[in-house]
Amino acid sequence: MNTTVKRTTHPQTEAICVIVGAGTNDVVPPPAHPSDYLIAADGGLDFLSQHHRVPRAVIGDFDSARAGSLASLKGDTSIETVQLPTEKDDTDMTSAVKLGWSKGYRLFSIYGGLGGRLDHTLANIQLLNGIALHGGVGFLHSAQTCVTALSQARIDFAADPTSALEMVSVFAASDAADDVSIEGLKYEVSGVRLHNSVPLGVSNEFTGSAASISVGSGVLTVTFPEAIAAESVALRLPAASSFGEITTKVSDLLATKDEKNDR
Numbered sequence: 001m002n003t004t005v006k007r008t009t010h011p012q013t014e015a016i017c018v019i020v021g022a023g024t025n026d027v028v029p030p031p032a033h034p035s036d037y038l039i040a041a042d043g044g045l046d047f048l049s050q051h052h053r054v055p056r057a058v059i060g061d062f063d064s065a066r067a068g069s070l071a072s073l074k075g076d077t078s079i080e081t082v083q084l085p086t087e088k089d090d091t092d093m094t095s096a097v098k099l100g101w102s103k104g105y106r107l108f109s110i111y112g113g114l115g116g117r118l119d120h121t122l123a124n125i126q127l128l129n130g131i132a133l134h135g136g137v138g139f140l141h142s143a144q145t146c147v148t149a150l151s152q153a154r155i156d157f158a159a160d161p162t163s164a165l166e167m168v169s170v171f172a173a174s175d176a177a178d179d180v181s182i183e184g185l186k187y188e189v190s191g192v193r194l195h196n197s198v199p200l201g202v203s204n205e206f207t208g209s210a211a212s213i214s215v216g217s218g219v220l221t222v223t224f225p226e227a228i229a230a231e232s233v234a235l236r237l238p239a240a241s242s243f244g245e246i247t248t249k250v251s252d253l254l255a256t257k258d259e260k261n262d263r
Contacts, residue, residue, distance in 0.1 A: 017100030017108045020044035020055070021093050021124075024115030026143040027226065029053070037103055041096040044112050059099055059246075060084055060092040082246065090247045091123055097131065097138070101243035106136035114142040125149070129173050129219045135239035146226045149173060152237040154214035155222060155230050157184070157206070164208035168224040170194070170201030179216030184209045194220070 015035040022043025028051055032038055040048050042060025059082040084095055097108060108131060113124035124140055128149035131138040140147040148155065157163070168185060172194035181190045186205040194201060206228065213222055224230075 017105035021112035108138035163206040173219040177218030184211030
């Protein structure tokens with residue numbers, strides 16, 4: 001299987017699930033394509049409201065969304081609202097991805113997921129890994145940086161003289177990432193293994209030529225400037241039918257001793 005999906009530049013042929021979270025929102029998502037599915041993850045609703053963007057769904061425990069933003073949803077039956085409990089295994093962003101996946105989306109553009117709390121940023125990068133391992137691809141966007149994760153996939157960048165000397169970094173997210181190839185960047189490799197304990201792939205450079213980064217088994221984290229649009233991502237891993245059910249309770253894995261005794 002080899003499915004090619006486009007990134008977030010419009011117009012495009014690939015349907016995108018756009019998720020806006022409550023993190024540092026320093027870039028507004030591009031205008032929605034009719035096939036896009038816009039989800040507000042909790043406090044991301046505030047940001048969308050400020051920019052007069054109406055989501056197709058809102059999901060979260062609503063511990064960060066302002067009351068005014070929530071009140072604006074009342075009576076609007078066109079917006080799907082999923083209320084989650086405060087204590088649960090999944091983050092609101094993970095629940096948003098599960099919702100989008102259940103609607104048939106396999107390409108995710110996530111805003112408000114970088115910056116702010118470091119633990120939230122790390123959680124969202126791990127979420128990208130999960131999307132990649134399920135046969136999809138996700139992008140975390142900020143004004144300066146874009147982050148994605150690849151597994152059995154290749155990301156391609158078109159030739160662009162203005163991109164020369166801009167930084168792109170490649171890290172193993174899994175213990176090891178095998179059959180990693182990099183073409184068209186300042187430092188090129190073919191079929192190598194990267195380890196998540198050695199940051200060997202940091203600070204590579206675009207040269208202005210067409211470039212690609214690919215990986216066989218394992219997972220790669222790739223970071224590059226937001227201003228440089230990836231031309232396409234080719235996926236070889238079959239997409240999973242489900243990203244999992246949306247959790248509404250704490251599992252035994254994370255339950256406190258008292259909660260376990262009550263079950």
